[in-house]
Amino acid sequence: MTDAEALKSWFFREVLPLEPALTRFLRRNWRNREDLVDLRQEIYARVYDAARKRLPVQTRPFLFTSARNHLINCARRAQVVPIEHFVQLESLNIAVDNATPDRYASAREELRRVQSGLERLPPRCREVVMLRKIEGLSQREAAARMGVSEDTVERQMVQGMRALVDFMLGGSGRIRRGPKKRSGKEEHRP
Amino acid sequence: MSHAQQIEAHAAQFLARRQAPDWSAVDQAALDEWLRTSTLHEVTYLRLEYGWSRVDRLAALRDPAPVTAALPAQRPPRWKPWAAAIAASLALVTSTLWYAHRSGYETYATAVGIRQTVPLTDGSHMELNTDTLVRAALDDTARTVWLERGEAYFDIVSDPARPFVVHAGAQRITVLGTKFTVQRDDDSVQVVVTEGRVRLEQADRGAAAAPVIMTSGDAVLSQGGQTHLQARDAQALARELSWRQGMLTFDQTTLGEAAAEFNRYNRRRLQISEAAAGVRIGGSFEATNMAAFVRLLEEGFDLRAVEHGNTIRIDY
Structure with missing residues (x-):
């Protein structure tokens, strides 16, 4: 079990600074923009719950893999999503988003x-x-x-x-x- | 509004109220309960807390110049003998006064790593340490300062007609003509008196709690309703106040404590591993020169420093 304070500080330090990249990822891979806030919140909850058991060694790949898996689940549930979109998600290479460097603003x-x-x-x-x-x-x-x-x-x-x-x-x-x-x-x- | 947006609105409402002075234990229990109900609640609240703390920069980067224009009328300081000062402040500090003068105050703030002296209209001085926010209201009948966060050194001109009162969290410090520092970190308040006397009270307990009279060399740490009085020798006092020269002075200080001090003055964070946190160090360091301190740890203590973004992690 992760200590509550360590969990919180991990979320502040490593997850939330990735939000711009996560939002871009969701925009690119999900058609309905109105779902964005819901999706992001669910993905955060998903990684937070997983990190309760153990903090991931590498947060970035962990976050984006969770995001992709969540989109796939949502696509499965929402039957109106076109099949080709679903295929795209399955084959999505999450490494692409590593291109954006994490940068601390002055x-x-x-x-x-x-x-x-x-x-x-x-x-x-x-x-x-x-x-x-x-x-x-x-x-x-x-x-x-x-x-x-x-x-x-x-x-x-x-x-x-x-x-x-x-x-x-x-x-x-x-x-x-x-x-x-x-x-x-x-x-x-x- | 979508479900997620409803949660977000709810979380924002909690966060906005939490910063208000009348936030109570009951409110906190309600928030805790709400956070426990669902991880969706928890992550949404944390996200707002994180983003909102970045908006804090707005206040922190402001020069310590008055933000509001409502200036109390200027008048020359008056000097009166000691006994009169004590009697007058005892009689005059009431909660009515406190509220009556809350409107026309000025706000002063320093950014992380910045130190600045602020002259007050009565001839007194406040010296604000790093990342400090202070409000001051001075008029003909009272002089009141609220230390919202950070640390300040006060050099106060005695004026029996206008007691000088510093509010820091639950603590109320009434100045009986003196020099002293107040440091506030949320609920924890530390007061160190270098000259003269001050009276310290728990503001929310009213007459129930006995006030503490502190004299030169006394230090009081108050945390969660507990108050500890300690005496400080001249050397220890000088250490406590070395920040006024931009220095941090350590003597038999653990690395964990020293890092916490450095972190008050710098945007970069020192993070000490559990194994290294107990190492004791001594010496004087420039508060904003973290690099020199880290170099010393590497060379003098054989510790390893690893930079990760904004954080420098120290370990064996």
Whole structure:
């Protein structure tokens, strides 16, 4: 059994930095873009559960093999996937993705990345993130400063957080909203 | 929203609330329970935590210049005798004051590896160590500083009309005119007094817990509700404060502890194998010159250093 802290730190250090490469891999090998977030989450859970027993020696090949196997399983279950796609997956050479080097951004590059991620957020959402993240205001203080309810601040914060994290990990950084008619109340709240 | 996106929204809500000051043990239990329910929850939460910590750079890279514009009115420092200072601060530090002055504060931050002195409008100085975030609110009736993370050295001008109070996690430090450092790492807070006296209290316990009066040479480490008072001799005090000269000074320090210190000042990480972590070392090192330290370990202790991305692993 892997120690809980070691497992977490392995996931931070070795798996999550591969997300841009993983996302590219999924885009190339799965047609329906709308499944991307679900697929990625399931693949992460799959490698995390496997690593509970023992940490893999080499994370990168392990992650991409798991990703491929997961796509094959999904393709088997979803009968609408064209047969040639399925064949492609089976014969997929996962070594291709080794071409992208893992690279640690400098602090300056990283800051620039955060800034451009921020610029993509809608104004109100951006303000909430800045008040809370840069000025360190609490939810209540941010609400008072902006003259909106705490609920609004929390909603904007949750959206901004998801979009920014997505952008930091190589995604588009766009806010994903549910269907318009769904009200906030239907979602589970912690 | 897809199933995955619902989980993500839920995880983000937990993470946003977790950073709030009113996050309680009950909230934590709810989060733990939610994480235990499914690995999908767990990996989604970890992914957000990882990405969000990278957004932290936004605050950390900012110069220690005021972020907010709300400047308290400037006025010359006033000097008053000791006894009056103690009495006044005892009378004035109440939770009402604390809240009343939370609005007009300034934020100061240093990046990893950076050290900077910040003059306050009352003539006091704060010296911020690496990766530190501090908020300060000074006005006519109170001087309050929140140490959100990191370490700071305070050189405070005594002013009985305006007690100087430092909040660090659950600890409240009331200055009775003095020089001292506060270091905060989440819940663990260490206070070292070099001159004068301070009063230390658990802010969330109210009157229930007896305050500790610390004088020159005292060090208090408070962790998870436990508080330990230790005396420090002059040499040990100088060691504790060597960061103000950009140096780390070790004496019979284990390699594990030394590495943790270096990691506070550098983006690259030192990782010490279990076998090597107990090795004891001594000496002074430039805090940001990790390479020199690693070279010494290789040459002087016959240890092996292997670089892996951002991490340098030290082993036999």
